[in-house]
Each structure stands twice: as C-alpha cells, then as structure tokens.
Amino acid sequence: MKQVTERFLTYVKHHTTSDDTASTFPSTNRQLQFADFLAKECREIGLQDIAVDRYGYVMATLAATVEGAPTIGFISHMDTSPDAEGAGVMPHIVEHYDGGSIPLSHISITPEEFPVLQNYIGDTIITADGSTLLGADDKAGIAEILTAVAYLKAHPEIPHGKIRIGFTPDEEIGRGVDFFDVEAFGADFAYTIDGGEIGELQYENFNAAHATITIKGKNVHPGSAKNVMVNAALLGAEIVAMLPEREIPAKTEGVEGFFHLVSFQGTVSSATLQYIIRDFDETTFGHRKNMMTMLVDRKKEQYPNAITLEIRDEYANMASCFKDCMYIVDLAEEAMEAVGVTPVIRPIRGGTDGARLSYMNLPCPNIFTGGHNFHGPYEFIPVKSMEKAVETIVKIAELGAKRK
Ligand SMILES: [Zn+2]
Numbered sequence: 001m002k003q004v005t006e007r008f009l010t011y012v013k014h015h016t017t018s019d020d021t022a023s024t025f026p027s028t029n030r031q032l033q034f035a036d037f038l039a040k041e042c043r044e045i046g047l048q049d050i051a052v053d054r055y056g057y058v059m060a061t062l063a064a065t066v067e068g069a070p071t072i073g074f075i076s077h078m079d080t081s082p083d084a085e086g087a088g089v090m091p092h093i094v095e096h097y098d099g100g101s102i103p104l105s106h107i108s109i110t111p112e113e114f115p116v117l118q119n120y121i122g123d124t125i126i127t128a129d130g131s132t133l134l135g136a137d138d139k140a141g142i143a144e145i146l147t148a149v150a151y152l153k154a155h156p157e158i159p160h161g162k163i164r165i166g167f168t169p170d171e172e173i174g175r176g177v178d179f180f181d182v183e184a185f186g187a188d189f190a191y192t193i194d195g196g197e198i199g200e201l202q203y204e205n206f207n208a209a210h211a212t213i214t215i216k217g218k219n220v221h222p223g224s225a226k227n228v229m230v231n232a233a234l235l236g237a238e239i240v241a242m243l244p245e246r247e248i249p250a251k252t253e254g255v256e257g258f259f260h261l262v263s264f265q266g267t268v269s270s271a272t273l274q275y276i277i278r279d280f281d282e283t284t285f286g287h288r289k290n291m292m293t294m295l296v297d298r299k300k301e302q303y304p305n306a307i308t309l310e311i312r313d314e315y316a317n318m319a320s321c322f323k324d325c326m327y328i329v330d331l332a333e334e335a336m337e338a339v340g341v342t343p344v345i346r347p348i349r350g351g352t353d354g355a356r357l358s359y360m361n362l363p364c365p366n367i368f369t370g371g372h373n374f375h376g377p378y379e380f381i382p383v384k385s386m387e388k389a390v391e392t393i394v395k396i397a398e399l400g401a402k403r404k
Contacts, residue, residue: 004386007041007143008126009091012135017086018079018173025179026056026079026169034078038142038167045150047165055169055179062149062163069161069401073190074148074393075364076141077171077353081375084133091134094125102380104130109378116197116372124383134379136371140386141193142167144369148393160397164190168353172375176353182360189328189363191396192354197344198385199336200368203322203329204347205355206257207285208314211275211292213239216306219269230303233266236273240264242295255280255347257288280317280347315351318358318365327403328363335395341388344368367392 014034019027026032035056042050047060056078080086094102099121102109107130111117117125128134145165152158164187168176171194195202217232243259252258257279264273277292279285289311296309322329329345336343348355354364370385372378 004143004147004390005124005126005383007146008136008140008381008386011139011143012089012091014139015087015089016079016135017082018170019082020173025175027173027175028079031078031169032056035167035169038078038146041146042165045146046153047149053179053181057169057180058167059185060165062152062160062165064160064162065156066159066161066401069159070188070403071162071164071186072397072400073164073166073185073187073362073364074145075166075168075190075192075353075357076145076194077138077168077176078142079169079172080133080135080137080139081172083375084377085131086133086135089132089135090129092127092129094127097121097123097125097382102127104128104377106130107377109380114373114378120382120384125380126383127380128377130377133374133376134371134381136369136379136381137374138171138194138369140369140371140381140389144193144386144389145393147390148397151390151394152397158394158398159401161401163397166190171353174351177356177360180357180360182357182362185362187362189325190354190357191332192352192357192364192366193369193389193393194352194354195366195368196374197372198368198370198382198388199342199344201329201332201336201343201345201365202348202352203345203365204280204319205315205317205351206278206280206349207282207317208351209277209285209289209311210314211277211289211309211311213273213275213296214308214310215266215271215273217267217269217271229268230306231268232271232306233268235299235303235306236264236266236271239273239295239299243292253349257281257284259288259292276314277311278349280319282317282320315355316359318352318355318363321358321363322365325363329365331396331399331403332365332367332392335392335399338395338399339388339391341392
C-alpha cells in the first residue's frame with residue numbers, strides 16, 4: 001500500500017497553481033489534469049462512484065462496513081496559491097532533523113526564524129528547494145485522505161459508515177465551493193483537511209465584509225480654489241483617520257476584529273478606498289459595519305453627492321452552524337486524542353471553504369494537515385504530522401460509526 005509520504009511527493013510535482021485573474025472555472029486547466037490523475041488514484045484504491053465534473057470537482061465513495069452510521073465527508077483542495085511559484089516543485093527531504101538550519105538553494109529555513117522547528121527534532125521534514133512553494137497546502141490533505149481511505153479499504157474489519165471524499169479546485173482564490181454540489185456529495189457532515197500544524201482543529205472563523213468607498217472631487221485651479229475645490233484624496237484620508245487606529249490587522253490578534261485598508265487610490269478628482277471588515281462576533285461585526293456607515297454619512301453631510309459607500313458581506317463565522325451539532329467537532333477532538341494528538345482549538349483569522357460549506361448545510365470543521373509556512377518557499381511539513389493526520393481521519397471514520 002502506498003504510504004502518505006510517497007503520495008505526497010507525487011502530488012506536489014503536479015503544477016496546480018490557481019489564477020485569480022482568470023474568468024474560467026476552474027481558473028487553470030492544469031487543475032483539471034490533476035483532477036483526472038486523482039480520479040485514477042481513487043480507482044487504484046478501489047473506491048466507488050468516482051466522478052470528475054466539468055468544474056474539476058473530484059468525488060468518490062468508500063462503501064460502509066456497517067449499516068446505519070452517518071456518511072462522513074473529507075475534503076481538500078487541489079490548487080496551490082498564486083502568491084508563490086508552484087511549477088517545478090523539487091521536494092527536499094531532511095531525515096533525522098537535528099534542530100539546525102535547513103539550507104536550500106537561495107534561502108535557509110532556520111530555527112531562529114521558525115522556533116516551531118524544535119518540535120520536530122528527530123523527525124523527517126519535507127521542504128521545497130527554496131525556489132517554489134511546497135504545496136503541502138493542500139496536497140498534504142489530499143495525500144492524507146487518500147492514504148486513510150486506502151487503509152480503511154485494506155482493513156474491512158474496521159467498522160465505519162459510508163465515507164465520501166471531495167477534492168476541490170480554486171480554493172486559494174476564494175472560489176473553492178462556488179460550484180460544489182452538496183447534494184451530490186451527500187455527506188451528513190464533513191471535515192476539510194486544510195489546517196496547519198499538528199493538532200489544529202477549527203470551527204470558528206471571521207465574519208467578513210468588503211467595503212468600497214468612492215469619492216468624487218471637484219478639481220479647480222489651486223490658486224482660486226477657496227471654498228470651491230473638493231479634494232477627493234484628502235477627503236479619503238480624513239475618512240481613514242476617523243476609523244479606530246488600533247483596530248487594524250497589525251495591532252490585533254486572537255479573537256480581535258479589525259478594519260483593514262486594502263487599497264487607496266486617490267487624486268483631487270476622485271478616490272477609491274477598499275476595506276475589508278473582520279470580526280468573530282456577529283454583534284460587533286454589525287457594529288463595525290454601522291460605524292463605517294455612520295462615519296461616511298457624517299462626511300456626506302459636509303459634501304453632499306460626493307461619497308458613496310458599498311458594503312458587501314463575504315462569509316460568516318461557521319461557529320453558529322455547530323450550535324446544535326457540536327458532536328461533529330467533539331468527534332474530531334476525540335479522534336485526535338485517541339491517536340495521541342493534542343487538539344489545538346483556535347479560531348481561524350480568515351475563512352475556509354468549510355465555513356461556506358457549513359452555511360450550505362454541510363457542517364464542516366477544519367483539521368490539520370501538519371504543514372507550516374504556507375504560500376511561500378519556507379513551507380515545510382514533518383512526515384510524522386502527516387501520518388498523524390492519516391490516523392486521525394481513520395479514527396474519525398471508526399468513532400463516527402458508533403454514532404448511529
Ligand atoms: Zn489550503
């Protein structure tokens with residue numbers, strides 16, 4: 001049977017970078033090629049109902065060994081981030097890691113910069129060669145899911161319900177579940193295997209909105225501008241200054257929310273400000289949106305018809321989806337503990353595909369892959385963490401069967 005490392009080393013060599021400037025779905029054709037490859041892997045394992053749809057979603061079934069258990073899904077994404085080079089990934093394997101620096105072609109991964117490396121002394125660590133990302137995000141998830149279902153297939157004596165697996169395109173560009181067919185997937189609940197370090201278990205994420213402020217100025221000769229000129233860029237700067245200066249990404253952590261000025265383009269005649277608004281708490285999230293609206297309204301009184309504000313909700317905290325079904329989170333926690341992994345339950349300061357799926361009636365917490373430093377050349381993953389992810393998935397399947 002193929003082990004998780006062998007699968008992982010094969011999958012990272014497939015170039016699957018997504019492209020946020022593309023208008024097609026999936027955004028890149030190479031993801032469709034990888035989808036076909038993964039369907040072949042599923043056939044090799046002996047899975048059923050293997051399907052690749054026109055969008056590139058791969059789905060497959062591992063049949064139940066016991067009756068009456070819930071159907072559990074496991075989901076990972078096939079694409080890698082467009083933030084770093086993803087072609088020509090050359091995995092670099094460090095056996096018996098000694099706690100020192102890991103020199104690569106142009107860079108070194110050092111314990112000074114990444115103290116977490118100390119947790120992995122003696123393990124085998126996989127990195128890229130320094131010129132690309134590694135792609136553990138999220139090919140580790142794919143390798144872990146396929147290794148786990150192959151193991152279950154080879155051990156029919158382990159009781160488990162029906163298992164559905166799903167591999168999705170374009171997660172890194174925020175479109176990962178745009179065409180995900182929840183009904184066809186047919187799971188009672190699912191887990192994305194897309195987290196970071198060993199033990200991560202996440203079922204809370206930001207509430208998110210995007211705000212666009214557009215300002216129309218009045219440009220006249222500065223020599224005769226008194227009481228006539230409206231400088232759109234200056235007006236924009238005034239609005240920026242009115243927002244709480246400490247509630248920004250660089251000054252918040254944990255469960256604190258923020259206003260983040262993503263871009264500001266301005267001249268005398270026009271200005272556009274793009275903000276993202278984030279908060280874990282639904283009520284304070286609402287307050288943040290109201291606050292921005294009120295501040296802009298105040299400016300509007302001074303400059304009628306010059307300013308427009310548009311706020312669009314992006315995604316919501318999935319925690320509320322688990323109010324009546326916390327056992328889904330508990331099951332993952334129990335499984336981790338059963339295989340000797342300490343669960344690290346922390347809210348995600350971002351969104352996940354699982355958050356959107358949870359609101360599409362497929363409750364879906366996120367579980368660790370074991371990787372670190374995603375989206376860049378410092379990415380690495382310890383083999384033992386991948387093996388623990390495999391064991392966790394197997395154990396979830398097994399414990400899930402007891403919940404009839
Ligand atoms: Zn990911």
